Amino acid sequence: xxxxxxxxxxxxxxxxxxxFSPSSPAQQPAESTLGxxxxxxxxxxxxxxxxxxxxxxxxLDGEALYTRSVSNFxxxxxxxxxxxxxxxxxxxxxxxxxxxxxxxxxxxxxxGVKLLQDGLPVTAADGNNHNRVLDPLSARYATIxxxxxxxxxxxxxxGGAIDFTSPTALNxxxxxxxxxxxxxxxxxxxxxxxxxxxDLDGLGTVEAKNWxxxxxxxxxxxxxxxANAGWQATENMALRLFATWLQNDEQLPGALTRDEVEEDPxxxxxxxxxxxxxxxxxTWRLAAKATWSLGERSSLEVGxxxxxxxxxxxxxxxxxxxxxxxxxxxxxxxFSLLVDTDQRNAGASLRYRLETGDHQLLLGLNYGDSTxxxxxxxxxxxxxxxxxxxxxxxxxxxxxFAVDRWRFASAWTLVYGAQVVAASREVRxxxxxxxxxxxxxxxxxxxxxxxxxxxxxxxGHEIYASLSRLYEPPTNFEIEDDVRGNNETLDAMHGEVLxxxxxxxxxxxxxxxxxxxxxxxxxxxxxxILSVDDPLAPGNSLTTNVDRTTHAGIEAxxxxxxxxxxxxxxxxxxxxxxxxxxxFDSDPVYGNNTLPxxxxxxxxxxxxYRHGNFSAGPTFDVVGRRYxxxxxxxxxxxxxxxxxxASYVGExxxxxxxxxxxxxxxxxxxxGVLNEAGPDARVLNPGAPLSVYVGARLRL
Numbered sequence: 043x044x045x046x047x048x049x050x051x052x053x054x055x056x057x058x059x060x061x062f063s064p065s066s067p068a069q070q071p072a073e074s075t076l077g078x079x080x081x082x083x084x085x086x087x088x089x090x091x092x093x094x095x096x097x098x099x100x101x102l103d104g105e106a107l108y109t110r111s112v113s114n115f116x117x118x119x120x121x122x123x124x125x126x127x128x129x130x131x132x133x134x135x136x137x138x139x140x141x142x143x144x145x146x147x148x149x150x151x152x153x154g155v156k157l158l159q160d161g162l163p164v165t166a167a168d169g170n171n172h173n174r175v176l177d178p179l180s181a182r183y184a185t186i187x188x189x190x191x192x193x194x195x196x197x198x199x200x201g202g203a204i205d206f207t208s209p210t211a212l213n214x215x216x217x218x219x220x221x222x223x224x225x226x227x228x229x230x231x232x233x234x235x236x237x238x239x240x241d242l243d244g245l246g247t248v249e250a251k252n253w254x255x256x257x258x259x260x261x262x263x264x265x266x267x268x269a270n271a272g273w274q275a276t277e278n279m280a281l282r283l284f285a286t287w288l289q290n291d292e293q294l295p296g297a298l299t300r301d302e303v304e305e306d307p308x309x310x311x312x313x314x315x316x317x318x319x320x321x322x323x324x325t326w327r328l329a330a331k332a333t334w335s336l337g338e339r340s341s342l343e344v345g346x347x348x349x350x351x352x353x354x355x356x357x358x359x360x361x362x363x364x365x366x367x368x369x370x371x372x373x374x375x376x377f378s379l380l381v382d383t384d385q386r387n388a389g390a391s392l393r394y395r396l397e398t399g400d401h402q403l404l405l406g407l408n409y410g411d412s413t414x415x416x417x418x419x420x421x422x423x424x425x426x427x428x429x430x431x432x433x434x435x436x437x438x439x440x441x442x443f444a445v446d447r448w449r450f451a452s453a454w455t456l457v458y459g460a461q462v463v464a465a466s467r468e469v470r471x472x473x474x475x476x477x478x479x480x481x482x483x484x485x486x487x488x489x490x491x492x493x494x495x496x497x498x499x500x501x502g503h504e505i506y507a508s509l510s511r512l513y514e515p516p517t518n519f520e521i522e523d524d525v526r527g528n529n530e531t532l533d534a535m536h537g538e539v540l541x542x543x544x545x546x547x548x549x550x551x552x553x554x555x556x557x558x559x560x561x562x563x564x565x566x567x568x569x570x571i572l573s574v575d576d577p578l579a580p581g582n583s584l585t586t587n588v589d590r591t592t593h594a595g596i597e598a599x600x601x602x603x604x605x606x607x608x609x610x611x612x613x614x615x616x617x618x619x620x621x622x623x624x625x626f627d628s629d630p631v632y633g634n635n636t637l638p639x640x641x642x643x644x645x646x647x648x649x650x651y652r653h654g655n656f657s658a659g660p661t662f663d664v665v666g667r668r669y670x671x672x673x674x675x676x677x678x679x680x681x682x683x684x685x686x687x688a689s690y691v692g693e694x695x696x697x698x699x700x701x702x703x704x705x706x707x708x709x710x711x712x713x714g715v716l717n718e719a720g721p722d723a724r725v726l727n728p729g730a731p732l733s734v735y736v737g738a739r740l741r742l
Contacts, residue, residue, distance in 0.1 A: 096508035097561065097563075098124060099186065104183050114132075114133065115134065116138065124595065125138060138175075140188060140189070142637065144639075145640055146571075147716070150172060153519075154514065155201040157204050158195060158203060160329065161391055163408065167412035169514065169515065170518070176204075179220075180208065181207060181209075186203075188597065190510035194406070194445055196461065197441070200514050208268070218234045230737075244269070246267070247267070255293070257309070264289065266288040282330070284327070284347075288323070296314030299726070313358075316423065317423065326349065339398065340394070341394075342394050343393040346389070348388050349387040359421065363376050379421055380420065383415065385413070385414045402449075405443075411438045415433065417430070428474075431474055432472045435470070462489050465486045465487070466486070467515065482521050505543075506541075506545075511537070532571055535571055537567035539564065556600075557602075560597070569588070591624070592625050598620075601614070611651070611652070613652075619645045622643060637669075637672075638713070639669075641668040648687070655690055655691045661687055664680075665681050668713065670715060672715070675718055676718075683702070685700065686701040696739050697736070699736045702733045702734075703729070710727065
């Protein structure tokens with residue numbers, strides 16, 4: 043696999059350099075002006091959505107990611123409050139939850155957050171992110187709209203939306219080479235080149251990642267190609283085309299018991315080794331977006347996307363049962379699982395913007411259509427061992443939305459709008475043994491209103507409040523795993539959320555500068571879809587609707603910059619803090635128990651000393667305890683981690699170094715979820731030990 047990876051990278055790099063000659067340099071990005079989180083060439087573009095939203099929205103600059111170790115999606119989201127994300131073994135396979143989404147046994151599904159690239163869907167039409175999350179270093183910037191604040195992205199989810207905006211030759215260097223590496227066999231490389239000529243521009247990137255892993259059987263190899271080209275066809279019309287190819291192969295180490303963690307936290311589970319657990323995905327994506335300027339104060343944007351994925355996924359080892367005990371009959375396999383499927387996703391978007399008087403209007407449409415075909419096989423050491431059932435799934439999702447931002451007074455903006463959702467789900471499975479067909483299918487529709495108010499106290503301070511309806515139909519995975527096992531279907535999750543908050547920043551020229559964004563929300567959810575691992579077939583979940591749950595919390599991002607002496611030296615602390623209150627609401631079985639998987643609170647931050655282009659300082663993680671079961675009988679301890687990072691940014695180059703888990707603490711990164719976990723439950727995924735990473739980028 044390594045020879046294939048390195049050979050492909052060499053060939054792609056040679057072709058890439060031939061295609062994108064640096065002889066015509068691309069436009070260079072402007073100087074950074076805002077700090078650690080918000081640093082961009084166009085401050086207005088990054089902040090507009092945030093300032094006009096009566097709720098929490100976080101914007102990240104892709105350029106800032108090159109000054110610290112960012113190798114997976116959880117690294118990207120490190121300083122984003124309200125989002126709990128971590129990898130089970132340090133690879134791209136991870137768990138993430140926004141405002142309490144996905145807190146059950148289908149954490150592999152990663153539903154509840156809609157992922158978009160350039161405003162077009164990456165998440166499948168049924169809402170699952172099972173096969174792919176986005177590469178963080180492929181974003182020029184990323185916008186995280188929390189919960190109902192994702193209305194302007196059309197997302198109908200509990201957790202909101204994350205939209206990646208791709209870099210182009212217009213805001214990138216003509217040629218850039220980046221490499222990073224360090225502990226546990228990590229080695230990353232990226233080569234990018236762009237060309238701008240009159241009304242045409244093009245940018246291409248080839249990237250590769252190798253990861254041996256700190257746990258046994260957790261290696262990853264990924265290679266990818268990203269390209270986009272733009273054409274300014276007329277003064278009022280622009281067209282951009284996007285292409286992506288990814289090959290991502292990952293080993294999965296499986297969860298451990300407490301005794302196994304005590305014995306050796308770096309080991310893989312016996313089932314993962316014997317079943318050769320893997321997740322190998324090949325992806326192809328094409329997209330196009332056209333933008334028309336319809337005058338000084340209106341525009342129309344239309345986008346189309348198509349994505350194909352092939353998944354090979356041995357995930358459950360043979361479960362053997364000796365039905366006659368010590369009798370003469372040999373144990374019989376009752377369940378194992380290897381998924382081999384092909385997925386197709388098609389998407390379309392439309393955005394019409396109009397400024398008229400004191401109103402800023404947005405009308406939008408998202409459409410997605412997905413199919414999954416293939417089979418679930420018995421698993422023999424990572425190879426298919428006979429078809430168990432054929433799978434044929436389909437889903438479509440239509441989201442129509444309208445938002446008006448009405449500045450009815452000099453300091454007041456009323457934000458109101460609604461979203462119409464129409465979706466369908468269908469799952470057809472055919473038992474290979476007896477030919478039995480199961481075919482649950484359902485249609486879902488609703489209208490989600492939203493009302494919010496923003497008070498601009500002064501130029502740098504806002505206070506906001508909003509009331510919104512939440513709605514999320516089930517994924518096809520959840521319908522397939524319905525505990526009833528018949529053709530009945532699950533209800534959609536729905537509820538209301540109230541959110542209040544404040545954000546602002548002090549004078550950028552002051553010796554002491556502050557910036558903050560603090561939000562508090564309270565949501566009452568009906569029919570939340572929760573899944574628990576099937577005790578008779580581990581790795582296979584059973585899903586149901588729960589009558590009432592509560593999702594509430596506080597999300598805060600606080601930063602400062604303190605001048606020392608003559609002001610050439612500064613100390614810049616940054617902390618992201620989240621308080622979670624996710625619980626059942628008078629459930630007949632679980633009462634008011636806390637929902638599992640996400641910690642009750644966590645804080646991540648850093649304190650950097652900065653002088654000119656050099657910065658260095660400690661980083662920290664403090665994470666409260668969480669549960670691994672709905673019964674709240676299995677608690678996972680809190681933990682604290684200390685790190686250290688440093689970087690230097692030159693005119694055409696930059697370097698960084700980072701130490702993680704400096705004190706080599708033992709801790710649990712992610713947990714599995716059971717109904718009631720016993721002391722010997724296999725639900726723990728240990729976090730990384732002491733690790734060191736370095737990286738460098740050269741820009742020409």
